[in-house]
Amino acid sequence: MNDTILRKKKLRVTPFRKEVLKVFLKNDHAISMQDIENELGDFDRITLYRTIKSFINKGVIHEIVMPGDIRKMALCDQVCDHDSGLHDHNHIHFQCKKCEEVFCVEIDKIPEIKIPGFQIEEQEIQAKGICEKCSGS
């Protein structure tokens, strides 16, 4: 139930937030602002912006940015239930060159990068290629 998700993240359960969350839940890939707007029937754009912002801050969803002005969002794992606005993810972001969708893909272990002189605290990997579904066809 999406009520549970919201409550867990200390967000008030409102009809609008449930609607927005539903859009995320029914997609297995990352979605854009446009996608959400298209899926919501009637809505107030300002409220949507604010909803998205609080979802990100509370760790309900996370932002994915990729070259080419691609800005999408996807649900967070259970892991990130913190109020800090920081997100920990054990996955990489993958964009399919065929269907153009962006997915969060779990991987066993994120390789550690080391750079002399730099202290790396977080890292994120973005990849492009052909996704599972498009490989088959």
Place this chain on the structure above:
Amino acid sequence: MNDTILRKKKLRVTPFRKEVLKVFLKNDHAISMQDIENELGDFDRITLYRTIKSFINKGVIHEIVMPGDIRKMALCDQVCDHDSGLHDHNHIHFQCKKCEEVFCVEIDKIPEIKIPGFQIEEQEIQAKGICEKCSGS
């Protein structure tokens, strides 16, 4: 000389382009659209957008996007002298949490990621932490 860079990438050498290129050359870190606008005295914004677009297409600069609506650009290595619009880079993108600058940092070898079912063709690594300069202070 920045004339050489432009000619090598098959771009006409115009005063404006030289100005923009100069801004990139004098920074050792990635810069934003805002940064460029601030450094250029008097300019036409539309021309700037178009200039940036052709610089990216011809491989003079590359785009760097990071979570938090960060969109910056930096000069490409000599390597990417192709007209395809694709860029090959042997570096990762690093953002310092202290000075907030974004750097292109060369690393020895980019680790290979493998995901069952997915064909990875390109990948990019983004990291956050403390940069060389800020570590010292």
Place this chain on the structure above:
DNA sequence: TTCATAGATGCAATATTGTTGCATTTGTAT
């Protein structure tokens, strides 16, 4: 169950960012 209140919503107005079409100017190859 009712009530008070912090938080969420919706509207208006506005800011920021990026694009398109078109006339004019300019860099470059001949």
Place this chain on the structure above:
DNA sequence: ATACAAATGCAACAATATTGCATCTATGAA
């Protein structure tokens, strides 16, 4: 020196995002 494709600059516009404020509502406490 010249012709022409490419670049520029202007006007108009489109898309995206933000702020302030009045109103409404979800939630915890009485």
